[in-house]
Amino acid sequence: MNRKNFIAGLAAMALGLSLVWGTVAEAAVHAPLRYFMEQPGAYTSETPYGNNDKAGHYVQSGDAKIYYEVYGQGKPLFVFHGGGVGSPYEMGQLIDRLRQNYQVIAVSTRGHGRSEIGHTPLTYEQKAQDMLAVMKEVTSEPAVLLGFSDGAYTAYKVASMYPQRVDRLIAIGAGTLKPRYFQGDMRVEDLSKIDPAFIEQQRQIMPEPERYQEFCTNYMNFWSKMEVNGDFLKTIKCPVLLMVGDEDDHAPVATVLEAHQAIPNSRLCVVPKAWHSAFIDNFPVTWAAMQGFLDKDTQDLLPSKKVPYNG
Template sequence: MYNRLISVISLLLCCSYVYGQQNLRRAFQPPSVVNKMPYGANAKAGHYAQTKDGKIYYEVYGKGQPIVLLHGGILGSTIEMAEFIDSLSKNFQVIAVSTRGHGKSEIGTEPVTYEQKADDVMAVINAVTKEQVVILGFSEGAYTSYKVASMYPERIKKMIAIGAGEQIPGLRKVVFNPKELLNTDKAYWTQQKALMPEPEKLEDFWAKMEVFYNTMTASKELFGSIKCSVLIMAGELDQNAPLSTVINAYNMLPNSQLCIIPNTGHVVFLENFAAVWASVVPFLKN
């Protein structure tokens, strides 16, 4: 039931879309994305927030209620959130974070922990606004969103968590093969490494992330501590967050709504953005 991560990576690559060389390579993007803004490397919108051991890069677009976007891990980057940024920035202040070890954010020196990930996000939020924020995260970004809402409940108004169900050590074994990862899409990694302030540390960072993924827990204690309203979403065929784990998380969250998009996988918002957006809009309005 629980496939090894390498299978998930293969699924992501099979579902990916690469459309030409623009200011940023359009890896993991559908053809419907027409905004050519170089999300993740836009100097006009870019800023840094200082954490205990490194700087986290983020970009700000639009005006209104602040909404934080957190992309997926390892293969993820701010550019994959392009349709969300395009759509949300019309009515919200969008804070798009490049998480630690991704894009222009530093890796730092400390071990990777769940608390560290939440603190990174809060450093960005505090640098931008004193208001409560909505937070939207995908995959690893969704798991980080859970922890932020648990640790800093007074700062989170609502949450949208995509592709992140219950996670207990032992449910699956995460194994990274750096050479295989780097060979999956050489042009993508060439582009991403060019953004990174510490590309020479990337493989060491992946080793730390492997330990983190295999030891993190997102279950009853964490979910029960989240008080804000949560829209938990997933693709029906998600192999990275199987449907049973997503339903488990939904049942443990005190104030939650569930949205399953039929016949889609892990990267559900790239496979069927229209369906995802149709569920996000009423949740944000209520």
């Protein structure tokens, strides 16, 4: 297809989306929960994680109420979803499995889903403090943290700032990060063209939908300045399982390997034939690696031997 036809095709697609927008907006209110760019035939949980009145709670953190849900019984395990267009529901298959043996606490990050945005600038420390507020509300014992992408970076910060609160950590799609690796605009209008049903669903869930674009703008401003380096990662002392898809272009394998070398007690799993959302793209491998890590006693995971080169 030449450039002219390609552009014409995009224009036609945008027109078609705009014509059905009203129908999509009306249907989204009553549609089953979905995650961003959910593919036909993908695993979907029967539990509406992130929008479940039966399991939902709020805790005040600074100037925002943070929403979370609690499922199951056992050792507390906190789930931190991805950022921007992330939601607890995207991690539904993992939560469905984990809640059989753990008390799973699925948190909606500030500005996502039912959690408020607040009015103070978004910072790495603030994200960790939001999660700590939830953790304090639920348990006083060291917990397991499971984070994906933005949620994994938040889990890193929690483990660094509040080590007594973390037993072990699973990070999916989060390596070293240089400023301006993530940059550019995140426009709600553009996201609506990609997945109109999801964006309308989020508008229905959000406590302040009129601030959706404001949040997206501030969120990308925060991420464009974000830096995660080896010196910081060395401060994380708990056992860590790093997981990354071999085709991840958000957290490339090389950056996750750097994180693995920096974190003193880390293990590494590269998930084959998987993108950033490795737990969706190749669930069997992701789950098998997680199970092995979770089932071990903490002392069996320490120390983690690092061999940099064979020369």
